[in-house]
Amino acid sequence: MSGGHGHSAPPLLTALANAGVRVTEPRRAVAALVTAQDGHFTTAELVTAARAEHPGLGRATIFRALDLFTLLGLVERVDLPDGGHAWVACETAHHHHAICTRCGRSTEVDDHGLAEVLAEVAGRSGFRVTTHRLEVFGTCASCVAASA
Amino acid sequence: MSGGHGHSAPPLLTALANAGVRVTEPRRAVAALVTAQDGHFTTAELVTAARAEHPGLGRATIFRALDLFTLLGLVERVDLPDGGHAWVACETAHHHHAICTRCGRSTEVDDHGLAEVLAEVAGRSGFRVTTHRLEVFGTCASCVAASA
DNA sequence: GGTCCATCTGAGACACGGTATCAACTAGAC
DNA sequence: GTCTAGTTGATACCGTGTCTCAGATGGACC
Numbered sequence: 001m002s003g004g005h006g007h008s009a010p011p012l013l014t015a016l017a018n019a020g021v022r023v024t025e026p027r028r029a030v031a032a033l034v035t036a037q038d039g040h041f042t043t044a045e046l047v048t049a050a051r052a053e054h055p056g057l058g059r060a061t062i063f064r065a066l067d068l069f070t071l072l073g074l075v076e077r078v079d080l081p082d083g084g085h086a087w088v089a090c091e092t093a094h095h096h097h098a099i100c101t102r103c104g105r106s107t108e109v110d111d112h113g114l115a116e117v118l119a120e121v122a123g124r125s126g127f128r129v130t131t132h133r134l135e136v137f138g139t140c141a142s143c144v145a146a147s148a
Numbered sequence: 149m150s151g152g153h154g155h156s157a158p159p160l161l162t163a164l165a166n167a168g169v170r171v172t173e174p175r176r177a178v179a180a181l182v183t184a185q186d187g188h189f190t191t192a193e194l195v196t197a198a199r200a201e202h203p204g205l206g207r208a209t210i211f212r213a214l215d216l217f218t219l220l221g222l223v224e225r226v227d228l229p230d231g232g233h234a235w236v237a238c239e240t241a242h243h244h245h246a247i248c249t250r251c252g253r254s255t256e257v258d259d260h261g262l263a264e265v266l267a268e269v270a271g272r273s274g275f276r277v278t279t280h281r282l283e284v285f286g287t288c289a290s291c292v293a294a295s296a
Numbered sequence: 297g298g299t300c301c302a303t304c305t306g307a308g309a310c311a312c313g314g315t316a317t318c319a320a321c322t323a324g325a326c
Numbered sequence: 327g328t329c330t331a332g333t334t335g336a337t338a339c340c341g342t343g344t345c346t347c348a349g350a351t352g353g354a355c356c
Contacts, residue, residue, distance in 0.1 A: 141274030
């Protein structure tokens, strides 16, 4: 997948251009890799995929691109239950992820209701909440259906 | 703090004995270090503290003790916003932590209300929740008061 | 108290994830 | 086409956590 450039640019690249950073070949490559991922992916997985599909791509560049994408809100880092890190591509401003431990796909979960929970925490204890993180792990609808 | 053994054993050690594992000198040392921590602490901090107070204590032993304590539910690992890990001593079964980014202390937050949020997620999307993690960061009541 | 064995320990090598450095390259403005 | 700042890849490096293994030690049993 290195020749055809007739396809429409993925939103990731558009976002890069809009952010005023250079749209370089390596960044295109990382964007393509990220877009190709189905569900969450670890840095190691991305590096492996890169080695296969974009041999010249440096490891550091992948990390840098991921950092950049994070800064731009195009991907988000999630913390796995085992302490490791993974990434998911996303677009909306603030949300959470429900990660399927079977297929690896992640669903976005909105804040509905959580805000109240946090407000109550604040009210009761006087704790002033700056930021929070909610991660949900389990089995997604299709995997539940598949195993039923 | 290496001589007096007239003080009552901290709950950590009692728990060790109850769990049927050996109550060894190194484990006593790590337990003391953990107990001495005020709020959350990173492994690095614990290692540094150990170097000062228990020079003979090996790094691997600290990690192992921390693992053991986690298994026994005596400490819990939290994921910091920057991707790093920290630990908090705790006793209750399932709860979450509200971590003060100013003083480092952590308050336990119960599930009150969160269960409903998760139930709604499940109901709407068919996602079957196995486990979840909520971490709240902000400023605790006393730090808010202190800075007012 | 003494003996014994499984458990535990410490040292150090190792694997891994992520960062810093730096010369060379290139996107894109002019 | 030219130029420059931003970007890149290679590589060295650092911190965190794990593994191995010979030696030490807790505590059970005598």
